[in-house]
Amino acid sequence: MASMNEVAKRAGVSIATVSRVLNNSDSVNETTRIKILKAIKDLKYQPSRVAKRLRSKSVSSNLLGVLIPDIQNPFYVDVLRGIEDIAYKNNYAIIMCNYGQDEKKEIMYLDILQSESIDGLIAAPVSENDQRLKSIIKNGLPVVCVDRGLIGIDVDIVWVNNEEGAFAAVSHLVKSGYKRIAFISGLPSIPSSRMREKGYRRALEKDQLFLPELVKYGNSSYDSGVTLCAELLDLPNPPDAIFTCNNLITLGALETIHKRKKQIPKDVAIVGFDDMFWSSSLNPPLTAVRQPAYEIGKRAGELLIQRISDPQRPCIQMTLNAELMIRSSC
Template sequence: MKLKDIAEAAGVSTATVSRVLNGKVNVRPEVREKVLEVVARTNYKPDRAAQRLRSRKSTYIGLIVADIQSPFFASVARAVEDVAQKNNYNVILCNTDENHDKERMYLEMMQNENAAGVILAPTLRLSENFALTKSYSLPIVVIDRQVQGHSVDMVLIDNRQAALELTRHILSQGYKRIAALFGNNSATGQQRQSGFKEALHEAEIPENDILIKNLPAKEHAAHKAVSELLELPDPPDAVITSNGLLGAGAFRAIRDKELAVPEKVAFASFDESAWTEMTRPAITVVEQPTYAIGQTACEMLIKRIIDPKRPIRKVVLDSKLIIRQSCGAGAV
């Protein structure tokens, strides 16, 4: 049933019905009562989408990430939803799979559906050419992947520094032939690779292209890559992965080879999750403030929606190196 049907049944204009439904006071009591009686009898439900388009107001926020299966993005999404709900917003979740075409499709969808704003973990292509977003009149907050040279709110960690500290720790334990896996479609992977290489340079250990793998951030890709690395005539004595999905696949490959950790091969990763703490030996990780990233990003977006002219902010949150026995040091 449409608004005009309510108006016809009540014998009033559609404008009068609209005033009643919106709580306006300039309606006679007997007319209001008649309209509400028809609404109750017909179980009429207002078309909220049409109302948003007419008012140019929306209660929807888009969250566009690489892969919700990643423990990192799952925790971020939890925080975004918590903050959004407290502020009377709903969240639409989209996975890009690091595919720029899917990313563009979702941004266009958010624009067409008149979303209030978007929290975005951009693909590598968009990170390098963020000017592409200027065609969308959407408030945007970027998370996880830094974009250069553009005025946009961002919530990040220092990826280079985090990888530098992790690699320094592994080197300090005496490991020298370190394999490292990085996501190949994000600026985050590039920044973490930069920190890894800097630590090698400090220790005067030459980079080894055989041991550095840039690949899709998927468990199966990491499992295959590490399985092959461990079959080399001179295999790595340590493995680092730059995110949780790569970490799960890499560690499974080590287990499949029945290699003792850390005696035969050390292991460390980004992203704390239940399995990294519960397995034996427990895994050395860089713990990212995932909930704080999502919480801060959503709060910043809501402020941007309310006040589009507020100053641009870049928030860099601290990560934490948790040292455990998978690298030959620390408590289980």
């Protein structure tokens, strides 16, 4: 790869002048500009983003970090798509880090991201108490949280109203006449799980339908959905409806219900948090709480780029609406 030095030599100027035309930062004679542009073309010169990043901390080095707990979850894939679209438009590249809800791995990735001198970070932290992330924010790195916030520190957040979304879903089950409504939760250390549980309880307690034995906690994975749904169905007095805490749990629970040849919603109804674009092709078409995942990613990307150019801007917490998509699983 040709360097700026070679371009300068070929054009018969100094590297400073080359840099000037590249960033058109300063006045340079039209004839030399043309000479330089020609040399760049001839040599197929491409500036090194690495050198740029090393040299100028102030100026954008055009690299963003994205830190998510589970790339297998279609919700995060859509968030990522939203981020990526904005990043591409602004000439940013993305370092993608998938930490699998493993705190050790998350810390390692945070270290790597810092070490890569990224311009900014979009993260769904392992917990709202994430010390490492908080200290990175305090050090001045622009950060936007998605889906999960942080406590004890001011930070941009984009998420949905989890409690209201869950409340709407479970209220719908109650209105439909279900009496024993179970909840398969994710990790209680994840704030969104807790908020969804809160909405679930609030909807039930109105009508005194809350039954502690019908709440199961897992690790938010597909497998946890499979297992915990089986546990629920094995109960001497099983639930007549199940509310699942996320995408993967929903799919896992469906798997179990189908394996046992139970009819949905006749034998047991199900409503999930997180919609999927193929939800209407599931058996049966799934009633689900839709988060605008792509939009969340897009907004987060925009906020981040704003913050990079204006670090002083006050923090924004953007709560988007979750919408109940009623289909036929309840």
